[in-house]
Amino acid sequence: MKMYDLVIRGGTVVTASGTEQADLAIVDDQIVAIAPEVSGSAKAVIDAHLLHLLPGVIDAHVHFNEPGRTAWEGFVSGSRALAAGGTTTFFDMPLNAHPPTLDAASFAAKLAAARASSYVDFGLWGGLVPGNLQQLDELAACGVVGFKAFMSNSGIDDFQAVDDATLYWGMERAANLGKIVAVHAENDQLTSSMAQQAQAAGRTEVRDYLASRPVVAELEAIERAILFAQETGCALHIVHVSSGRGVRLVAGARARGVDVSCETCPHYLVLTEEDMEDLGALAKCAPPLRSQTELEALWQHLFAGTLPMVASDHSPAPPHMKTSADFFQIWGGISGCQSLLALLLTEGYHQRHLSLQTIVSATSAYVARRFQLPARKGRLEVGADADLSLVALTEPYQLQESDLFYQHPYSPYLGFELRGKIVRTLVRGRTVFLDGEIVGMPAGQFLPSFPLTPSGQVS
Numbered sequence: 323m324k325m326y327d328l329v330i331r332g333g334t335v336v337t338a339s340g341t342e343q344a345d346l347a348i349v350d351d352q353i354v355a356i357a358p359e360v361s362g363s364a365k366a367v368i369d370a371h372l373l374h375l376l377p378g379v380i381d382a383h384v385h386f387n388e389p390g391r392t393a394w395e396g397f398v399s400g401s402r403a404l405a406a407g408g409t410t411t412f413f414d415m416p417l418n419a420h421p422p423t424l425d426a427a428s429f430a431a432k433l434a435a436a437r438a439s440s441y442v443d444f445g446l447w448g449g450l451v452p453g454n455l456q457q458l459d460e461l462a463a464c465g466v467v468g469f470k471a472f473m474s475n476s477g478i479d480d481f482q483a484v485d486d487a488t489l490y491w492g493m494e495r496a497a498n499l500g501k502i503v504a505v506h507a508e509n510d511q512l513t514s515s516m517a518q519q520a521q522a523a524g525r526t527e528v529r530d531y532l533a534s535r536p537v538v539a540e541l542e543a544i545e546r547a548i549l550f551a552q553e554t555g556c557a558l559h560i561v562h563v564s565s566g567r568g569v570r571l572v573a574g575a576r577a578r579g580v581d582v583s584c585e586t587c588p589h590y591l592v593l594t595e596e597d598m599e600d601l602g603a604l605a606k607c608a609p610p611l612r613s614q615t616e617l618e619a620l621w622q623h624l625f626a627g628t629l630p631m632v633a634s635d636h637s638p639a640p641p642h643m644k645t646s647a648d649f650f651q652i653w654g655g656i657s658g659c660q661s662l663l664a665l666l667l668t669e670g671y672h673q674r675h676l677s678l679q680t681i682v683s684a685t686s687a688y689v690a691r692r693f694q695l696p697a698r699k700g701r702l703e704v705g706a707d708a709d710l711s712l713v714a715l716t717e718p719y720q721l722q723e724s725d726l727f728y729q730h731p732y733s734p735y736l737g738f739e740l741r742g743k744i745v746r747t748l749v750r751g752r753t754v755f756l757d758g759e760i761v762g763m764p765a766g767q768f769l770p771s772f773p774l775t776p777s778g779q780v781s
């Protein structure tokens with residue numbers, strides 16, 4: 323008779339291809355059976371009859387600030403928040419920690435901190451900035467996901483925006499290394515000049531900030547990055563696209579054969595510029611929140627499959643940086659990684675009838691493929707890692723400050739009526755979150771990324 327470590331009985335198993343009611347059996351780290359009825363004995367059983375089993379979210383875009391700025395957020399608080407939100411793997415960005423991840427030494431410091439403290443598995447982005455082209459090879463050898471560059475001011479002095487030559491040369495090198503380049507795409511000239519002009523005239527309200535970062539700044543930077551990627555043969559990922567037209571540029575280039583993808587974030591799907599006016603600092607981000615029209619366009623692209631990925635861009639800061647009479651001075655970044663899946667279930671599945679398959683693809687299956695994670699990640703299948711969340715899909719609740727695991731428990735979504743409660747999260751078969759509490763000790767593993775193909779091309 324088979325002996326399992328854990329059998330999760332009777333849940334609705336959701337994969338990128340469909341849903342079925344099934345038992346799911348786990349031995350060690352792995353899923354070893356998914357079937358209508360799994361027989362055999364189990365050391366532990368979970369009754370999941372009223373629950374959905376979703377693949378753990380892979381959040382490709384968070385800023386956890388450790389080492390160096392752990393008071394903003396660290397791997398303990400950040401990964402706890404992820405676990406509570408149904409996320410089992412994250413990729414940490416190379417900036418907002420100090421030192422930023424720009425060479426092998428800073429990579430080693432970040433890796434040590436994450437290994438010591440993360441409750442969930444993780445990959446690490448390296449940075450591309452003026453002056454570190456010579457370090458891209460050593461970062462690739464460390465196993466970074468890829469190289470992240472800012473085309474506009476990052477808001478942090480130790481991570482400079484790329485000039486065009488650095489971006490172009492960086493992409494040439496990345497293409498050789500089989501690495502993807504991710505860009506924050508906003509035209510720096512436009513956004514900086516508009517911000518300076520507004521501030522010089524004493525126009526420092528939310529509306530003035532919004533006006534200083536128009537959609538055209540995003541569109542121009544996306545076009546330029548795509549052109550460079552096409553020319554260099556580099557794989558390109560545009561982070562946090564905020565506009566329908568931005569997604570259309572990416573989808574059009576992909577249709578022409580350019581190896582380019584993009585993500586949006588929950589805040590661009592559920593909040594508008596009016597919300598930024600109402601919520602103030604909590605909702606400040608860059609690119610900024612947009613109109614209802616853009617928000618609707620993003621949803622349409624999600625439905626159509628032309629917007630393949632959603633990531634949180636969780637970018638926290640301490641309270642004193644979220645307070646100023648001058649809105650331009652306030653830290654730009656939204657704390658949202660804990661709410662990513664719940665918002666997609668609430669606003670996507672329940673409100674708009676977006677399929678669970680699309681949600682699962684955008685938050686795990688596609689992410690794993692695009693960033694070439696090992697085949698055991700991003701799938702609820704036999705042989706895959708048992709990374710999953712158990713969700714009470716219809717259970718309504720109101721998001722409270724006391725629910726948040728962030729270092730600084732603020733969120734633009736407090737008071738939101740959510741549906742789709744994450745009841746339990748497992749990472750490689752171990753429960754890390756259960757009924758509102760974190761369980762166990764940090765045991766997250768690093769997922770090094772080494773390209774399978776020199777081009778890094780993924781379908």
Ligand SMILES: NC(=O)N[C@H]1NC(=O)NC1=O
Binds near residue numbers: 476506606
């Ligand atoms: N530095 C940093 O995290 N910036 C992020 N915050 C934000 O709102 N957009 C970003 O790129």
Ligand SMILES: [Zn+2]
Binds near residue numbers: 506561562608609
């Ligand atoms: Zn950004």
Ligand SMILES: [Zn+2]
Binds near residue numbers: 385
């Ligand atoms: Zn970011």
